[in-house]
Amino acid sequence: MSEIGSRRRATVHDVARAAGVSLATVDRVLNGRAGVRAATAEKVEAAMLAIGFQRDLSASLLARGRDLQVVFLLPDRSNEFMESLAQAVERRARSAAGERLDLHLRRLRPLDAQALARELDALHPGACDCAVIVGSETPSVLRAVESAQRRGIAVVTLVSDLPGSARRHFIGIDNRAAGRTAASLLGRFCPTGAVAVIAGSLSLRDHQDRLEGFGAVMAAEFPRLELLGPVEGYDEPQQTRSLVEELLARNAGLAGIYNLGAGNAGLVAALTASSPAGAVRVIAHELTPSTRAGLASGCIDVVLDQNPDNEIRQALRAARQSALGGSAKIATDPIEIAVFLRDNLR
């Protein structure tokens, strides 16, 4: 790859010649069409490997003549993070036009498994190649996912996985690692005292995972710190605010707070109102207007974030691969756990 002015790239014609078969047969193998003997298919695949054939995506998409239809099913009126995910989809939809991607966004009632299942069932192949969903782990959703997959619609889970389901791929952070990271930082920040944990709902898998990671590192590395909670704020600003105010009132020596759920507007409001900035070390999740303000004012120390734009980009990569690559396993970059302080805000 170092020499400049390299030779011509291998095409399907070259594969056909190398395998000693016709173009039609190569095409059938390449696109998983029926009517090819196993022995012949192997011969073709060997030839592709031998001459290093790589399908030209540009030509492939062009020849297909039709754009990849990707439907995003995201919670509506939920929380700021879901809003920024939706915005990332819209941003991407504009530039995606040049890459033969057609993005569609549907917002659904948060935590309404029935609604999600209904939307999934309503998708029909031909009008939708891939569905990207944020959903909870309920029987109706699992069934709808399997049904969609069987109809030829690739399902990608976003942010919160459905490990037992038929979903094709998952895009999101390692939430256990996120919890560990929060503990590791909060432990170093707080010399002594008590640390409180606030969750959205422990029935959400990502929240559960974060809690586990946090607890493990706290127990192992910072046994000197007392753990309070977890308490649940159901990702609502009002409830979260009450919880935080109560925590601050009842625990004079509170050293740190880890909010592993959403509802950060309430967290910031309570902190701003009732305590001198900087008295309590605070770690929260997802960079949103609220947490950004919290970082700027100093009442939040660290925000752990999953970059929405990157998540959407990776989801689209997965969608493309599932459409082009047949049944090969999908490869996407892992989503990093971004750590933000006031000083490296993007």
Next chain:
Amino acid sequence: MSEIGSRRRATVHDVARAAGVSLATVDRVLNGRAGVRAATAEKVEAAMLAIGFQRDLSASLLARGRDLQVVFLLPDRSNEFMESLAQAVERRARSAAGERLDLHLRRLRPLDAQALARELDALHPGACDCAVIVGSETPSVLRAVESAQRRGIAVVTLVSDLPGSARRHFIGIDNRAAGRTAASLLGRFCPTGAVAVIAGSLSLRDHQDRLEGFGAVMAAEFPRLELLGPVEGYDEPQQTRSLVEELLARNAGLAGIYNLGAGNAGLVAALTASSPAGAVRVIAHELTPSTRAGLASGCIDVVLDQNPDNEIRQALRAARQSALGGSAKIATDPIEIAVFLRDNLR
């Protein structure tokens, strides 16, 4: 974008019809060829805007029939980070084949401005569309960059910018923000004592920037901490090791170290040998085998990183845009300052 089964996308034919000109004229405008009156060009551009035309990248690349030639000029035998950048290029080179990108990697003697200038001068358009370089801010390099740009070769700076030059675009982190972040963390980690700064070379712009950011936050927010240094280790493990050993020996109460340069193998060696793990809070740059080991063993607390794969990806985006987009300004995602602890190692 929400409705499924959307209408056909606009093509050059539609633009021609809408503008009331021929296909040839649209083509001339689109590809910046001569022989079009200003008034006509404006008419065409207005039509493109009106019907929302977006050039089909797939078809465009296919029709061009030739791959985009991108040459990376990176320092050789330099440090682990440059090595991982090079590996990212090679990784990407494999998958880039399907996207009509042809990547070439040249390694040069580190900090040898003459060599870099010579390589740039040797590139000739037609065999190279875009050069991605990591270079220092010297007259010979600046001149070579300008010359390359004039010959029609887009120059993209990577990691370390050349702000005064004719370079087309810069890909890298905000190093001042990185320095601020280091100070913000180290300040929270260290209740009291002295904090030492180690640089590679203060003649490197990125190191200078980090130092400035670090010093600013330290002075403003943590005046209780005494600052030692900066000392220069010239990014070499041996020299860096000696510096650290000396620091540890002379300052019994040393609370923290910020190594804003490379040479981390020496840092880890010195820390492992002479001090009980965890006694000194340490922040370093770039996730490499050395810093990874340091995080795992506990002798490094935090690593600030710029993701090489992402940087290469963005550099290629810039290359593509400079090749296709004419003189429009290049848009890439900013490179985030990644923060790694033992617990969120990827």
Next chain:
DNA sequence: CGTGTTTTGAGGTACGTGCCTCATGAGCAA
């Protein structure tokens, strides 16, 4: 007005793949 130059139009081929039809071959069972 004519002459020369510039701008525009018309139409073609090419890129590599997807997908279609039709013909022919091989293989098998009765």
Next chain:
DNA sequence: TTGCTCATGAGGCACGTACCTCAAAACACG
């Protein structure tokens, strides 16, 4: 053998853009 199915080959058109040639039209200038 005949009749059938299945595997494969041959070839063509399409996708949207790039780039080429040649001719026609519009314009500038004396």
